[in-house]
Amino acid sequence: MKKLEIDIPLTSVMLKGDLVIPENATGVVIFSHGSGSSRFSSRNRMVAEHIQKQNIGTLLFDLLTEEEDQIYENRFNIDLLTGRLIETTEWLMEFDDAKDLPIGYFGASTGAASALRAAAYFGNTIKAVVSRGGRPDMALNVLHLVTAPTLLIVGGMDVPVIGMNKMAFDELRSVKEMKIIHGATHLFEEPGKLQEVANLAIIWYKKYLVKKEFHSF
Numbered sequence: 528m529k530k531l532e533i534d535i536p537l538t539s540v541m542l543k544g545d546l547v548i549p550e551n552a553t554g555v556v557i558f559s560h561g562s563g564s565s566r567f568s569s570r571n572r573m574v575a576e577h578i579q580k581q582n583i584g585t586l587l588f589d590l591l592t593e594e595e596d597q598i599y600e601n602r603f604n605i606d607l608l609t610g611r612l613i614e615t616t617e618w619l620m621e622f623d624d625a626k627d628l629p630i631g632y633f634g635a636s637t638g639a640a641s642a643l644r645a646a647a648y649f650g651n652t653i654k655a656v657v658s659r660g661g662r663p664d665m666a667l668n669v670l671h672l673v674t675a676p677t678l679l680i681v682g683g684m685d686v687p688v689i690g691m692n693k694m695a696f697d698e699l700r701s702v703k704e705m706k707i708i709h710g711a712t713h714l715f716e717e718p719g720k721l722q723e724v725a726n727l728a729i730i731w732y733k734k735y736l737v738k739k740e741f742h743s744f
Contacts, residue, residue: 544588561636682711
């Protein structure tokens with residue numbers, strides 16, 4: 528398993544990332560984290576570790592530089608975050624260890640909006656999207672363009688976000704599913720709830736993201 532701390536050169540900035548590519552990887556998931564979070568998000572790292580155990584690579588990266596993150600408004604600038612995610616995806620497509628792997632997104636909170644906007648931009652290039660406690664409603668105007676199978680995961684006690692996800696779910700035209708995890712709040716901090724998120728995400732990625740082995744007889 529390759530674990531790389533990388534600098535991602537974009538048009539205007541250099542972003543920091545952690546790329547993990549298991550041996551015989553069958554795909555790679557790019558994480559788009561929520562407002563005020565970073566590649567060190569304990570929740571995203573936990574989900575990433577479970578994904579890696581399934582021979583699927585992960586890329587966690589900072590969508591903002593440290594200086595940019597000091598400006599509160601940047602955390603909710605979905606256009607800026609989407610642009611960063613698109614450029615980072617294009618960089619990964621050319622990166623030797625990952626360029627032949629199918630790509631999926633995992634978006635948390637506001638990061639789900641940038642993941643879905645980027646998925647709309649790339650079309651069939653993005654194979655699967657998973658949203659955890661996400662704000663897909665912040666991408667409503669492009670959801671009809673998303674072709675990637677999309678899974679929306681929401682905590683059962685996260686009532687306002689359930690409504691936002693239902694609204695977004697109705698706009699999606701791709702293969703889609705919405706899962707409500709009972710007893711979970713917005714951050715899925717309750718015992719075992721984040722594990723449920725990871726399990727649902729893995730099932731989704733195994734179904735829609737990974738390269739399938741074809742056998743001829």
